[in-house]
Amino acid sequence: MDFKINTKGKNLFLILSTITLLLMMVVTTLLWWFVSPRLHEISIVLAGLSLTALRAFFFILALGTILVLLISYTETNLLVARFAIRAYIKIIYPVTLLLGRLLGISKEKIRESFVSVNNSFINAIKKQFNPSELLILLPHCLQHIDCDIRITTDITKCEKCGKCDIAKLCEISEKYKIKMAIATGGTLARKIIIENRPKFIIAVACDRDLVEGLREVFPIPVYGVLNLRPEGPCVNTRVITEKIESALGSLIKA
Numbered sequence: 001m002d003f004k005i006n007t008k009g010k011n012l013f014l015i016l017s018t019i020t021l022l023l024m025m026v027v028t029t030l031l032w033w034f035v036s037p038r039l040h041e042i043s044i045v046l047a048g049l050s051l052t053a054l055r056a057f058f059f060i061l062a063l064g065t066i067l068v069l070l071i072s073y074t075e076t077n078l079l080v081a082r083f084a085i086r087a088y089i090k091i092i093y094p095v096t097l098l099l100g101r102l103l104g105i106s107k108e109k110i111r112e113s114f115v116s117v118n119n120s121f122i123n124a125i126k127k128q129f130n131p132s133e134l135l136i137l138l139p140h141c142l143q144h145i146d147c148d149i150r151i152t153t154d155i156t157k158c159e160k161c162g163k164c165d166i167a168k169l170c171e172i173s174e175k176y177k178i179k180m181a182i183a184t185g186g187t188l189a190r191k192i193i194i195e196n197r198p199k200f201i202i203a204v205a206c207d208r209d210l211v212e213g214l215r216e217v218f219p220i221p222v223y224g225v226l227n228l229r230p231e232g233p234c235v236n237t238r239v240i241t242e243k244i245e246s247a248l249g250s251l252i253k254a
């Protein structure tokens with residue numbers, strides 16, 4: 001099975017997160033080095049326990065780093081993939097974002113790279129689904145600003161005039177028989193997900209909403225597709241619909 005989910009741009013986040021993990025090791029070693037003489041004075045057993053805890057912490061960080069790099073670059077379906085992905089999304093992301101900011105790298109670039117890493121994890125899981133288990137979630141800003149049709153409540157009302165990418169996305173949704181919805185914000189997105197109970201989500205959004213969303217809905221896997229913003233944020237945004245269609249080719253059970 002050949003998975004066709006785009007993961008271009010993942011290197012930045014992988015390099016930053018590896019540096020983050022190494023820094024965490026250095027900081028904890030320094031902390032231990034400072035407090036260990038005091039611990040020895042209190043109790044030899046306590047000092048021994050603290051050293052064991054430090055070694056265990058190092059082991060988990062080193063193993064986690066190796067696993068994440070292995071999963072991301074080889075896109076291999078390792079048994080531990082889900083555990084490593086959980087730790088990565090929940091714990092490593094915020095610390096890496098902080099390091100990136102300290103190095104003067106924009107949040108946007110880091111988030112975009114994180115989405116690519118997330119997508120490489122999706123490739124690694126290599127799971128296929130029935131069309132009824134999938135959900136395509138879109139942002140409202142994809143709809144052309146001059147369009148008066150209320151597609152937020154029912155996207156099938158789109159008249160497919162072709163002024164925006166909703167027309168093409170409706171065709172894809174009909175062709176593959178996949179539910180598709182527009183979320184005007186995080187609350188509505190959560191409501192749509194609760195009502196539809198998808199097993200896999202294809203989400204189109206800007207870097208910020210995408211990262212927030214995929215961290216929030218975990219463990220539901222999300223293929224993140226960044227929208228294009230030729231007229232600036234939140235207005236007449238576009239999406240490369242071929243990315244969605246080619247991913248569907250490998251996601252849907254034959």
Ligand code: SF4
Pocket residue numbers: 143144147148149151158159160161162163164165166167
């Ligand atoms: S394609 Fe659909 S949503 Fe987009 S402008 Fe035309 S009718 Fe409105």
